Structures are given as structure tokens and as C-alpha cells.
Amino acid sequence: MSKPIITFENVTKRFGRMVAVDNVSLAIDEGEFFCLLGPSGCGKTTLLRMLAGFETPTEGRILIDGQDISTTPPNRRPVNMVFQSYAVFPHMSVADNVAYGLKIDRVPGAERDRRVQEALELVQLGGLGERKPDQLSGGQRQRVALARALVKRPRVLLLDEPLSALDAKLRDQMRTELCALQETVGITFIMVTHDQDEALAMASRCAVMNRGLLQQVATPNDLYEFPGSRFVADFIGSVNLFEGVLAVDEQDEAVIRSPELPTDIYLDHGVTGAKGTTVWAALRPEKIELHKYVPGQPPPVLDDSPAGANLVRGVIRHESYLGSESTYEVEIAGGRRVKVLRSNLTRWDQEDFALGEEVWLGWHACSPAVLLN
């Protein structure tokens, strides 16, 4: 494993009696595109600001390349930041903005001009050096902020909700561009965001935070498919959570009984919890199949589950057509509504489900994620 470039060691930050960051330990590797993800007020921005030096930890240490920088002032840290508001100096030209940090570092004139030009070309603002910030669009201003931070060749680039102020189309474009940029410059990026799609799409690894606590650190794929807690399962994407009890837990199979579900949840793997423990089964809407219910006809056959398990009848109560897919709310016996997502695979000859229609819901034995907390 590569040596971590950044290490948080039991970092706690309190503002008065409010605990913003609660005993966070975290290691970030060189070259990662790391995302700090969580709802607003979860402490992710405080964590980033402690890295930049605008806040100092109340307890614990922050190391960059093994050096304790917990109390180093922001102007002496090998990190640079792209601010949420971009913070482009309005009274300076684009080139002067980018050159600002280099002037402070006393980089000689010719080299400085060359590096400023390089940085501007890197963010595709090659010809706009003489412009003033108020002659630029929001997206261009953000590129200035990027160039201004990258030109200093920091060890780590910090990005505070960089895409939140852009409109949807531009945001999608900048996602791709930021990832490409990170590959080009090879600098470790740490980005704060509350947008789970953004984090999943861009990050090499994500840390999910809630109420100052680190919930889970994992790759986007693992966060989605193997969430560590109900919070993560619920925060990342959409999910149906069923509270139940472990009825069977063997080496290669397990059964969860939930009072909310008139069927057993059968799993083709063990859970390693004691029998009788309360657990939660997290079932993603796209992992549930919809089948027509025809009176008198046998239910659809699921080849990986025992008869009757992972199969439940319900009535369609709500449908949202979203173009690429449709989402349904299906009411099952007992009144619980289950979210189901179905791709619109063909243009018009797909099976239709109408409001009020009775359906079968089925899922594979490997689909539910089992959560112990």
C-alpha cells in the first residue's frame, strides 16, 4: 500500500459546545480523488478547513507527508484550495489572480509568466489572461480559481463544493473535466460535496460523514453495494429498509424475518450475526423485479431462492415516469410501500403497469444488503 499523503489522527473540532468533527481518523493516499460526502452540517467542510489551516483541531493531529501541520498557518501549508464562491480577486486580472501565489513565492518574472500561461491553458482559459473577473462567466471564474491553486503545484488540492454553483449541464461537463484534470496533473484532490451522485461519479474513494462522525470510507461501488450502516445506505441512492430478525444464519445462507414483509428475505450468504439479532435488510429499488399478477396463475419462479421467499404481492400506488426509467411505489400487505425502479428498455412495447394493478415483487438472494446498525 502506498504511503498516505494525509493522515487525520483522532481529530476532534468543537465550536463552543457544538462538536463539528468527532474523533475522525482517516488516511488519504497520494494521487487519490478523495470525496468528503455528507449532509450539510455533518462536519465535512470543517474537516477540509482544518486541512487548509483555517481551523485548528481541538484534539488530535493532522499530518501531511508525515509532518504534523495541525497548527501551521494556512500560508505555510503545501495545500491550496478552490473556494465554493471561487474567491477570485475582483480587482485583479485573470493573469494577476493566477500569478498572485507565485509572486508571494518570489518566482522570477519569466518563469512566473510561463507557469501562469501553462496553468491558464490547463483550464482552457489561454487567451483570457487580461480579462477582469466580472467579464467572466461563473464557470470561467471557477477555472481561474482552479488555475490559481494548481499553479502553486500544491501537494494536495482542496475543493469546497466546487460544482454547487454551476447549472446542471455545466456541472456534468465539469465533473468529467475535473477528473481528467486530476489525471493530468497527478495531484491529490480532496473534494467536499453534499451531492452523492457527484461523489460516486468522481471519487476514487469517499468518506461519508454524519453529525461529525465518520460513517464509512470506501470506493463509490462499495459504498453503494456494501453500505456499512443504515445512514450510508439511505444517504447514498434510494433504498427500501426492512427491520427484521436473523432467523437463520449459516455459512452459505441466511434468512431475515421482518414484520413489515409477508415473506422471508432469503440470502445466499451468511451474515455473521447471532441468531435473533435485529438487522436491517437494504434493498435498492432497481434490484426489485416487477411481474404481472394473474389470478389463478402460479407466481414467477426465482431460481436462487426457496419457494415463497424473496417474493411478495402488492398493488401499484404511484408511478413516476423519468424518461430513462420509471419508479413505482408498490403497497404490500400490511400497508408498507416499496420503491421499485424499472429501466425503460424499449420505446413502446414494454409491459405496462397501471395504477391499482396487482403485481409480484421479486429479488435475487444476493441483492439485499444486511446492516447491523
Added chain:
Amino acid sequence: MEQHWKSAKGLFGAVLGPPLFWLVLFFLIPMGIVWLYSFGENRGLTDIALTGTFANYLRALDPLYLMIFAKSVGIAALTTLICLIIGFPVALAITFAPPKAKTWLLLAVMLPFWTNLLIRTYALIAFLRTEGYINQSLEWVWNGLGSAVSVLGIGVLGPFEPLDLLHNNFAVVLGLVYVHLPFMVLPLYSALDRLDTSLIEASLDLGAGHLRTLLIIVAPLALPGIASGVVITFIPALGSYLTPDLLGGPDSQMIANIIERQFKRANDWPFGAALSFLLMYMTFIAIALQALMSRRPRERA
């Protein structure tokens, strides 16, 4: 609704009418009369003949009065400069104070506003005069020092000589700074408070120290606030009457004191009017300069 209220001309007129009437009757007309006086001549004790003469203005160009004008501008400029030097750090401190303290600090800045100028000035006199509190304190320290010196046998300090703190230019500038400081602090504060703090953080993040950030980022961006603070301080300081009258000596007369003398003791209203309008033209120039200064950044936009 919002587009319609201006088209409701009757209502618009009704709202606009009274203040407009008030302004014309009590401001423009009296000012006009005084302006006309400035082109008049004294005929007898109360009679003023409007002869259209420029003699009053020519008389104001006498070196004696020009010197007083120049001196008034000098004192007002010095006052403004000192207010800026003291006010900027104060405004900066209030801007970055915690929100709760901010309210109290602003209140503390404004508190003198709500106290009568006369009371404040006399309080200052009690402080500064020969037997005032400053000299008393200094004397106490001097005497203590003197006895220490004689006990140690180093020498003798001699009797205490009180400092001349009152009835001179020093007292006038001190008094003017004291009175006008809030005029400087408040516009500076409002300019600094509007400043996006992430600009300051960005500067630090890019490696700048606090001093450089202050000079290269904060000060230029607060320039419109500095300009309006300078003008708002300079104009009333230039027209000061009470402060030089009570705190000044024979050589610290400012232009307003001369104007007062024309209207009262000298009973020369036309000349007083001419001086008043010269003062007003200088005020206009100051305002025009400020407008130019604050417009420039917007023009670049």
C-alpha cells in the same frame, strides 16, 4: 402591484408633495436668499441692497481669508487622516469580532453620537485644561518620580510644568478627531463587512501573510468605503464651528468661526454669505472627487 404604484400619479404626488414643499420652503428658498445676499452690500444696520457686486467674493480672496481657508482645509485633512489611521483598525476589528460582540462594539462607536456635542466638548476641556485630569495625573507621576529620584540621591526633578493641552491647534485636532471618528468607522465597517471573507482566506491560502493580504486585497476592495468615510469625515470637519471655538486658541480659527463673526459681531451678512458659499463650493468639490473615485471601479466593470 409594484409596476402600478408609480402610475398612480395622485398618490405619488401626495406622498412626494409634503417633503418636497418642506425642502423648497425651508431649505432652497433660505439658501437662495443667502446666495443673493452674497452679491449684496450693507446699507445701514439691517438693510441689504442686492447690487450684484462681486466685491464680497473679491474680499474673500484677501490673503488673510485665504490663509484661514487653507488652514481649515489643513486641519480638516489632518483630522480625516488621523480618523482613517485610527478608524481602519477599529472597523477591521469590529468586522471580525464575534457576532454578539459586534453589536456592542458598534453601539460603543455610535454612543457619542447620542450625547450632546457641547457636553462632550466641555468634558474634553475638563480633561485637557491646565488643572485638568491629564495634567493632574502627570503631576502625580512626576511627583512620585521626583521623590524616588531624591531618595535615591540621583538629583532633583524640580517642580511639575503642566502641559499646554488646551486652546491650541492640538486641542482642535484632538477634539475634531474625537467627534468625527464614528463618521469614519461606520462607512469603513460597512465596506469591510460586505467583503467576502473567502477572499481573505484565499489570499492566506495562496501564501500571503496578514499584512500583505490587508494591503493588496482588503484595502483596495474597501476603497469605496474609504472614499466615503474620508468625505463624510472631511466635510463636517471643514465646517466645524463649536470645536475650534471652545478648544482652539487665537490662532486656531476655522472658516466657520469667521463666518459666524460676519453674521453676528461684524453684522456683515453679504460677506458672511459669500464666505459660506465658498465653503459650500469646496464641499461640492470634495463630493465630486469622491463620486469620481467610487465610479472608477464600476466603469472598469
